[in-house]
Amino acid sequence: MADKEVAKEQVAKKPVYVPTDREQAFLDTVEDTRHQREIINGLTPFFNEKAPEDMMSFYTEDEVVKLQVLKGTERDVEGRMPVKITRHYFELARKSKPIQRIVKASPDETNDMAGSEDPGNQMDYAPVEGLLHKYEMGLMYVVSTCSAHCRFCYREELIARKDIERHDGTVAKKGLAKIPEITAYVRAHNELVKANGGRHPETGREKLREILLSGGDPMVLNNSKIAAWLSALAESDVESIRIGTKEMAFYPQRFDDNFFAMLDRFHETYPEVAVHFMLHFEHPDEILDKDDDENYVQDSQGFYQWIPDTGHAMRELVKRGWVSVQNQTPIIKDINDDVDALRLLQREFKRAGGENHYFFCGRDIVAYKAFNVPIEEAWTKLNESQKGLSGIENHARLSITHYKGKTEVNAITNEPIPGLPGSENGVVIFKLLRNALDAPDRGKVCIVGRNPDAVWFDDYEDRVLFDEAGLFDYTRVTESGKAPKNLPSPMPGITGCQ
Numbered sequence: 001m002a003d004k005e006v007a008k009e010q011v012a013k014k015p016v017y018v019p020t021d022r023e024q025a026f027l028d029t030v031e032d033t034r035h036q037r038e039i040i041n042g043l044t045p046f047f048n049e050k051a052p053e054d055m056m057s058f059y060t061e062d063e064v065v066k067l068q069v070l071k072g073t074e075r076d077v078e079g080r081m082p083v084k085i086t087r088h089y090f091e092l093a094r095k096s097k098p099i100q101r102i103v104k105a106s107p108d109e110t111n112d113m114a115g116s117e118d119p120g121n122q123m124d125y126a127p128v129e130g131l132l133h134k135y136e137m138g139l140m141y142v143v144s145t146c147s148a149h150c151r152f153c154y155r156e157e158l159i160a161r162k163d164i165e166r167h168d169g170t171v172a173k174k175g176l177a178k179i180p181e182i183t184a185y186v187r188a189h190n191e192l193v194k195a196n197g198g199r200h201p202e203t204g205r206e207k208l209r210e211i212l213l214s215g216g217d218p219m220v221l222n223n224s225k226i227a228a229w230l231s232a233l234a235e236s237d238v239e240s241i242r243i244g245t246k247e248m249a250f251y252p253q254r255f256d257d258n259f260f261a262m263l264d265r266f267h268e269t270y271p272e273v274a275v276h277f278m279l280h281f282e283h284p285d286e287i288l289d290k291d292d293d294e295n296y297v298q299d300s301q302g303f304y305q306w307i308p309d310t311g312h313a314m315r316e317l318v319k320r321g322w323v324s325v326q327n328q329t330p331i332i333k334d335i336n337d338d339v340d341a342l343r344l345l346q347r348e349f350k351r352a353g354g355e356n357h358y359f360f361c362g363r364d365i366v367a368y369k370a371f372n373v374p375i376e377e378a379w380t381k382l383n384e385s386q387k388g389l390s391g392i393e394n395h396a397r398l399s400i401t402h403y404k405g406k407t408e409v410n411a412i413t414n415e416p417i418p419g420l421p422g423s424e425n426g427v428v429i430f431k432l433l434r435n436a437l438d439a440p441d442r443g444k445v446c447i448v449g450r451n452p453d454a455v456w457f458d459d460y461e462d463r464v465l466f467d468e469a470g471l472f473d474y475t476r477v478t479e480s481g482k483a484p485k486n487l488p489s490p491m492p493g494i495t496g497c498q
């Protein structure tokens, strides 16, 4: 058959999405806003002195020269991860070194380019382009950018549009999710699960109950696009939708009346579908107002004052009791590996009505050595930060996403365990929280001898003391008989933005 005819046939086979009447009635009410984020894209405006005059000082002349020298070389910082900042975030960065570090490119970040282009081989989990299906949950790449870009981003390959090798050996950029393909997959999966008594007949997986809109940041899409995703998923029998976003830090004005009107109309139309906002605040400087001396502003009673637009966005979200608002963030070197900052972040986020969900250990992205904090240091700092927090403020756990599933860094001892060789310097206890296949291994632990320099599981391979979770022997997962036949490994990890 001629190529043209093949292409025609493929186009003809593509699923077409037709909204239901209920859905269309909701979509017809949605209004968009023209937002002015005043974004500076890339380093060229700083090299060519084309950035607004007051923003030029974001990079010193010396920094500009050093970054310019790297342009086009293997150490080009923009080749690794595109540079981007909003006016709002720039204003915060004026008074905050940690915030500068989040978005400001540095020649140091490409000193050592060790790391993986696709940590966790995420594409192994993509049955449809733009969807990662793991557990009972789907994660979708709905867009490949954010309003600003974090230098340590775990999605650098998506945001930089890098070519990624797939499971079958083909090489291509990661594609974005499209409503017809995704909803067709979700419906087909769930129908098979239902017909087979609650488990997929081939993979053993449960119903796809929960979908996370991710990317990039879904909140850079306009309201109409977000609404189209929400209603299409609701019509596909999805029970719970998460929106992973850092927009409240980068551009809180995005959470405006039109957005909340859309959200309210969605809830009126689909009251049975849960909505969760997975926010990404790394440091209290992203939420709290500072004076000109860079001190946090407090009122006469000592309450910290939130940045007005951020506080407004947070209050509007939280007051909708049907929405849950959670924070999750990695612990990154020279940004929030700081006990006081972590404590204040957790305290203030809870005071505003949010929940502290996870802190993450960094993954082995390209150039991870510039950003990652050793596992034991991250746990110790988080634990210290939670001393003095109340039980409802200190819910967050430290998670490291093992290939087998999400794993908590549960405890560390400073003393040896009597009678346990290998524990002379103390031990680290990991606890499996979620499992790719099912839930039978949840709660199982693994104990390793300490290694203060460890940034990943590999660094403990020579000191495993006890491993009922199978973190160092995950072939037994596929030998258990419970594994889906096509389960690939390893498992994908998750960023602060999921």
Ligand code: SF4
Residues within 6 Å of the ligand: 145, 146, 148, 149, 150, 152, 153, 154, 155, 215, 216, 217, 245, 246, 280, 495, 496, 497
């Ligand atoms: S970490 Fe999240 S907000 Fe930051 S650039 Fe990556 S996806 Fe965007």
